[in-house]
Amino acid sequence: MSLPNFLQGFEIADKKSLDCYNDIGLPTKKNENWHYLDMARVLSKQVYQKQLNDNHKSDNLFDAIKISVVNGNIGSVDNLPEGISITVGDGKFSDELINEKKHPLLLLNNSVAGDFINIDISQDIKQLIHIDYYNNAPNVAFLPKVVIRIASGKTASIIETFNSGKDCSVFCNSLTEIFVEEEAKLLQYKIQQDMGQSKHIAYTKAYVQKESFYEQNFACFNNEVTRNEVEVDILGTDANAEVRGVYIGKNKSVIDNTIRINHLASDCESQQLFKGVLNDRAQGIFQGKIYVDKEAQKTDGYQMHRSILLSDDAQVCGKPELEIYADDVKCSHGSSTGEINPEQLFYLTARGINENLARNLLLQAFLNEVFDNIENDIVRKYLQKNTIKTMETIL
Amino acid sequence: MDLLNIENLHARVDNPDGQEILKGLNLTIKKGEIHAIMGPNGTGKSTLTKILAGSDEYEITQGSVNYNGEDLLEKEAHERANEGIFLAFQYPVEIPGIATSTFLRHALNAKLRHNEKEEIDNLEFIKLLRQKAKTLKISDEMLKRPVNVGFSGGEKKRMETLQMSILDPHLGLLDETDSGLDIDALRTVAEGVNYIHSKEKGFLIITHYQRLLDYIKPDFVHIMVGGKIIKTGDYKLAIELEEKGYQAYGV
Ligand SMILES: Nc1ncnc2c1ncn2[C@@H]1O[C@H](COP(=O)(O)OP(=O)(O)OP(=O)(O)O)[C@@H](O)[C@H]1O
């Protein structure tokens, strides 16, 4: 048994996962969950390698508890405040996640040897926790493994940023498992801004207990291929899960958001809100599902996906899905694809604002509906600033 | 000197089966003059103002428009605005997600930049905005809202007037700015126009009612029917129309 050809230089950690992966292989369009994104094709063109660390230093943008991961190599973490433990090295995903899902990229992540980042939160943590992924080696592969636990009643926020040097081709296959205990609150932000030739595949699984709150806010600024998959199991009553995202794409970018929220207990709420702007031949994919178990009465589920296309060749596809087995629920979903409103554009230009700035302002306004939900001021402003910058490059 | 000179303007809706709307329109506005256009619904009054402001909804098939001696139709909408043309829209559009004050600051700074002047800083701008808003009885709360979102009909018209007074245009095109205004607001809007009016500036005021013209005295009143101006007179023409309607003009 060996690792697939496109991954070089890695050791095998889990033979069983690898066997299973090799049985299934990379997903193609025939796989329902990957209907719009043919991973086998995406990964057929190039070989990616395990690379060495580098002395890259970056600013602490968010004044955070910071973990640096350079070319897949995790740096040391010191000066931790009380109430949080971060260990790097051994770790384990739940059996349920690896063995039952039979998800090829989860299996691949688990097959490959690599350090875990284990984050245990036992007190309220005011500072942001920042995992800063940065790559500057050519054709780098990295397969992050992150496990986050937050204790009952505690609150914390975690941000992951993905950046790469110019012309740096990247394969990232990230796997994150999150345990949100009763009455806890975990806010998660993920910002993909490789801006270049990166294949970014991420899977997040969150288990949300009674009266707790979990949210993920994802932003993708014009990367080549991005798949952000999130599955949330709401396991206790009166809990709330929100998964939101913003994406901006140009050239031939592909951005796939695949979200599944499983309501397994009663009286819970969930929200999925995604907005995207696409130019050139970029493609947006949104597969959102709300699953409501027969036990999950009084579920309130909401799902919305809106996109603006700036070119005739850009496209969005996907499917919203509701699967409901309880009878007393409130679920809604919707989607829309449109252009910049010409009347609004004329109103702005008739006031002296040039057309490029006017478009930029209108698109920011469109995406701000998502950012307005972000509690953390520093993160929200950072995202808004990057949106303006990215928009200037795609307009 | 002519501020605006429109000659034999023909325009149609810019789509494959778009009908002709302006059918040979002539109009000259000299500096310092106030002109009013009256005319039945659907005769092309708003179309005219939108064309002057640079809308790309329409295709010009014949004729010319000169503004300050330059070919206006060559210029893009934002250039026209920055060179002093202001259209107070008949139906101001709502723009969720952009705060009124942010929008207006961008607009004012665009104009300042265009005229090679220094941009206004944020604090100074807010002061200016508050002061102008107060005279138009627009609350701070309204300024914080997104552009025109949730405004009543009359509030939208007052907001157009506020924008005009901040951008201080050379040629103001007011498309039914009086419609939907209460008596007090009508007076305030008229005061706004009279306040910025000077011998360098011109106004084109479109209205269905003589009432507004009681407050803003026009030098000329034109009747527009079927995409062109068919009669020009002075203030008395407005009074006559108010009494008799457009029947005498074959409408
Ligand atoms: N973009 C467009 N597409 C199709 N028809 C149009 C368009 N713009 C204007 N029209 C038509 O052209 C005619 C003139 O419209 P316009 O809005 O200029 O009239 P108006 O004189 O301002 O009327 P009112 O007094 O009702 O405001 C109308 O019949 C209108 O339906």
Ligand SMILES: [Mg+2]
């Ligand atoms: Mg009109």
